[in-house]
Amino acid sequence: MTDPGMRSSLSTPLISRRPRFNFDADAVGRYSEAIARFFGTGTYLLIQTVIVIIWIIINVAVVALRFDPYPFILLNLAFSTQAAYAAPLILLAQNRQEDRDKDSVQEDRLRATQTKADTEFLARELASVRLSVGENVTRDYLRRELEDLRGSVERIETLLVGLDGDRGNTFRRKTDSD
Structure with missing residues (x-):
């Protein structure tokens, strides 16, 4: 124990003898x-x-x-x-x-910061969806392409039929002249 006349260490808290009022x-x-x-x-x-x-x-x-x-x-x-x-x-x-x-x-x-972040996220998502939809084939686009292909195939068939008819005639001419 320390001498009452000596001062205590600064690391030791003082004990207050005053009554403390605790109120909320x-x-x-x-x-x-x-x-x-x-x-x-x-x-x-x-x-x-x-x-x-x-x-x-x-x-x-x-x-x-x-x-x-x-x-x-x-x-x-x-x-x-x-x-x-x-x-x-x-x-x-x-x-x-x-x-x-x-x-x-x-x-x-x-709340405003969170709402802004949410809005920016949704805007990016919406832009992404728009880009994705833009790259996807729609039904109307596919129909037009198929109709164009069908038309091309019909033209090719017509040309082939015409060529077959000419070949047949050419073959017959060669065989007739032989």
């Missing part, structure tokens, strides 16, 4: 958002207006219950305290919303 920052954020959301409603404004009117009526009209006479210093202090707590809660809620918006924008960018 997300829960605090959710709570502050709920309060900030309530501050922005008509219900809150109505309740606050009714309380202020009752406060003023009690302190002006009902002499026996006067606890905050005319300059209404206690009411002013209550509003100041409320504003002191409301402003940071609203800012915290705005910061959390800003973080959510950043996450949403980032997610939208990733």
Whole structure:
């Protein structure tokens, strides 16, 4: 064990003797958002207006219950305290919303990038299919080619028949003259 007067090594963590408060920052954020959301409603404004009117009526009209006479210093202090707590809660809620918006924008960018990549892939695939279809023989093209071949074969047969007829005549002439 080390001497209490000597300093411990820097590699040894200090043990804190202060009590630590463990609280869920997300829960605090959710709570502050709920309060900030309530501050922005008509219900809150109505309740606050009714309380202020009752406060003023009690302190002006009902002499026996006067606890905050005319300059209404206690009411002013209550509003100041409320504003002191409301402003940071609203800012915290705005910061959390800003973080959510950043996450949403980032997610939208990733989705847009993926959609663009998918679209480019599909465009390449479509171009490939178009090229493949362009190289394939269609039924109409094959019919025309077969009709052209049939016509060519018929012409060749006609020529052959004509040549056979001439050969037969030539052969007969040679045999007749012999």
